[in-house]
Amino acid sequence: MNKKRILIVDDSFDMLEVLQRQLNALNYVTFQSSNVNDAIDILEHSDVDLLITDLQMPVQNGMELVKYTARHFPNIPVLVITGYPSVAGAVEAVKSGAMEYLVKPFTIKELQKAVEKALAQRAVKFEGDGQKTKWKNDQPVSYWGIIGQSEGIKELIDLIRRVKDTKVTTLITGESGTGKELVARAIHYSGKYSKSPFIAVNCGAIPENLLESELFGFVKGAFTGAYESRAGFFQAADGGTIFLDEIGTASGTVQTRLLRVIQEKEITMVGANKPQKIDVRIIAATNSDLYAMSKNGKFREDLYYRLNVISITTPPLRDRRSDVLPLAQHFLQKFSKDFNKEGITLSKEVAGLLKSYAWPGNIRELENVIQRALILCDGEITAGHLPDYIKSASQEVPAETTILRTLKEVEYEHILKVLQAVDHNKTEAARILGINRKTLRQKLINQSGTKRTTG
Ligand SMILES: Nc1ncnc2c1ncn2[C@@H]1O[C@H](COP(=O)(O)OP(=O)(O)OP(=O)(O)O)[C@@H](O)[C@H]1O
Ligand SMILES: [Mg+2]
CATH class of the missing domain: 1.10.10.60 (Homeodomain-like)
Structure with a gap:
C-alpha cells in the first residue's frame, strides 16, 4: 500500500518536529512548512493527501491556508490544530472547509484518530453528499423534514450537511418554534452515527437537583433512595448524539460537569469515584442569548466556547417569508392525512395574509394555524378559517416615525x-x-x- 503523504504547517519548530516524529511512527510520509507561503508551494508541487495546520501563525494566519486549500485543492482534507483559548477559531475553520480539528495538547492516539478520520472522510465528502449543494433558485427544498425555500433555510441545510458526519459539538440558537430540535434530529439522523441513539434532554424540564444524576447516572448508595445503580442520559447516548435542549437553564454544577465531559470525554456517575470514557456528540440548543449570559456571568464562558464550536442559528420566520407558503403547504398535506381531508387548498387571500403576518411564534404557530383551519374548513381554507389576530394584524398600518434620523x-x-x-x-x-x-x-x-x- 502506498504511504499517505501529510503536509504539516506550524510556526513552532518544536511542534513540527513532534508531529513529524509521531506521524512517521504511524507510517505516514511527512512534509513540513513553518509558514503559509511555503505550504502553498508544497501543495502546488507535491502530491499531498492531507494537510495539518496550526491556526495561529504570525504573518499569515492558518485560516488563510484552510480557505486557500478548500478553494484550490478541494480534495485535500484539512485537519486544524488549535490551542484551547482559540477553540472558537475552529468554528471558522470547519466552516471554511476543514474537516477535523484537534485541540492542543493531544496524545498520539488522538492524532492518529483525527488523521484517519480526515483521510476517511475525504472519500465521503468528495463523492457527492458532503458537497455544497447546487440549489435550484426559487424551488422549495426538503431535508429530513426541514422544509423551506429561502436562502436562510438552504444555508442551514448546507451547514447541517457539513457537520452531520463529525462529532463536533454544536450549539443551535434561535427563537422558540424555529426548528431547533428538528435541526438537531436532522444532524443525527442524516449523519453516519444515525444507527446509534439520539437522546433529547430538556434541561429546563428536569428539576435542578435531579439533572446531574439524570445526565450522568448514579451508583448504588450515592444518596438516600439510590437502591441500585442507574445509567444516565449520557451512557444511553453512547456512540450517538445527546441533545441538550434549553442549555441556558443548566445549573452551575451541571455546567462544570458538562465542561469536564467535553474536555475529558469521560463522565463520572453521581457517587462514583472513577470516571468512565464516553463517546457522545453533544448538540445543545437555546433560545436565550448564551453569549450575553456568558459575558455577564450567568453561564460559564469556557463552556459556552466549548459548546459553540459550530454555531447554527435558526432564523425567525418573519426573516424568511418565502418559506411561509411552502411550509403551509407542507403542514396542509401532513394534517390532511390525519384528518382524512384530502385536496384542501388555500385561498389567494389566505396566502397573502399568511405571508404578511409576523409569526412571533414562528413555525410552530404556523403549524397550529394550519391545523386549526383544516379542521374548520371544507374544500378551501378562506380568511374566515384564520384566527382574528392574523387578519387584524395585516390591516394595521405601521405608524410613521417622525423622529429625525441620520x-x-x-x-x-x-x-x-x-x-x-x-x-x-x-x-x-x-x-x-x-x-x-x-x-x-x-x-x-x-x-x-x-x-x-x-x-
Ligand atoms: N423548516 C421546517 N420545516 C418543517 N417543519 C418545521 C421547520 N421548522 C420547524 N418545524 C416544525 O415546527 C415545530 C417547532 O419546531 P421545533 O420544536 O424544532 O422548534 P424549537 O426551535 O425547538 O422550539 P422551542 O424553542 O419552542 O423548543 C415542529 O413541529 C417542527 O417539526
Ligand atoms: Mg425545542
Whole structure:
C-alpha cells in the first residue's frame, strides 16, 4: 500500500518536529512548512493527501491556508490544530472547509484518530453528499423534514450537511418554534452515527437537583433512595448524539460537569469515584442569548466556547417569508392525512395574509394555524378559517416615525428592508442596492457596531 503523504504547517519548530516524529511512527510520509507561503508551494508541487495546520501563525494566519486549500485543492482534507483559548477559531475553520480539528495538547492516539478520520472522510465528502449543494433558485427544498425555500433555510441545510458526519459539538440558537430540535434530529439522523441513539434532554424540564444524576447516572448508595445503580442520559447516548435542549437553564454544577465531559470525554456517575470514557456528540440548543449570559456571568464562558464550536442559528420566520407558503403547504398535506381531508387548498387571500403576518411564534404557530383551519374548513381554507389576530394584524398600518434620523440610520434601515425582501440573500440585496457584497457586509458590520453576528 502506498504511504499517505501529510503536509504539516506550524510556526513552532518544536511542534513540527513532534508531529513529524509521531506521524512517521504511524507510517505516514511527512512534509513540513513553518509558514503559509511555503505550504502553498508544497501543495502546488507535491502530491499531498492531507494537510495539518496550526491556526495561529504570525504573518499569515492558518485560516488563510484552510480557505486557500478548500478553494484550490478541494480534495485535500484539512485537519486544524488549535490551542484551547482559540477553540472558537475552529468554528471558522470547519466552516471554511476543514474537516477535523484537534485541540492542543493531544496524545498520539488522538492524532492518529483525527488523521484517519480526515483521510476517511475525504472519500465521503468528495463523492457527492458532503458537497455544497447546487440549489435550484426559487424551488422549495426538503431535508429530513426541514422544509423551506429561502436562502436562510438552504444555508442551514448546507451547514447541517457539513457537520452531520463529525462529532463536533454544536450549539443551535434561535427563537422558540424555529426548528431547533428538528435541526438537531436532522444532524443525527442524516449523519453516519444515525444507527446509534439520539437522546433529547430538556434541561429546563428536569428539576435542578435531579439533572446531574439524570445526565450522568448514579451508583448504588450515592444518596438516600439510590437502591441500585442507574445509567444516565449520557451512557444511553453512547456512540450517538445527546441533545441538550434549553442549555441556558443548566445549573452551575451541571455546567462544570458538562465542561469536564467535553474536555475529558469521560463522565463520572453521581457517587462514583472513577470516571468512565464516553463517546457522545453533544448538540445543545437555546433560545436565550448564551453569549450575553456568558459575558455577564450567568453561564460559564469556557463552556459556552466549548459548546459553540459550530454555531447554527435558526432564523425567525418573519426573516424568511418565502418559506411561509411552502411550509403551509407542507403542514396542509401532513394534517390532511390525519384528518382524512384530502385536496384542501388555500385561498389567494389566505396566502397573502399568511405571508404578511409576523409569526412571533414562528413555525410552530404556523403549524397550529394550519391545523386549526383544516379542521374548520371544507374544500378551501378562506380568511374566515384564520384566527382574528392574523387578519387584524395585516390591516394595521405601521405608524410613521417622525423622529429625525441620520442618513446612516436611514441607510441601515433600508438595507435591512431589502435584505428581508430577498430573504437575506446578500448577493441579491447587494445587486438591488447597487453596491458589492463586500461593501454591504462592511455596512452591516459598521452599523451593528458591537453587536455580535453568530455563525
Ligand atoms: N423548516 C421546517 N420545516 C418543517 N417543519 C418545521 C421547520 N421548522 C420547524 N418545524 C416544525 O415546527 C415545530 C417547532 O419546531 P421545533 O420544536 O424544532 O422548534 P424549537 O426551535 O425547538 O422550539 P422551542 O424553542 O419552542 O423548543 C415542529 O413541529 C417542527 O417539526
Ligand atoms: Mg425545542
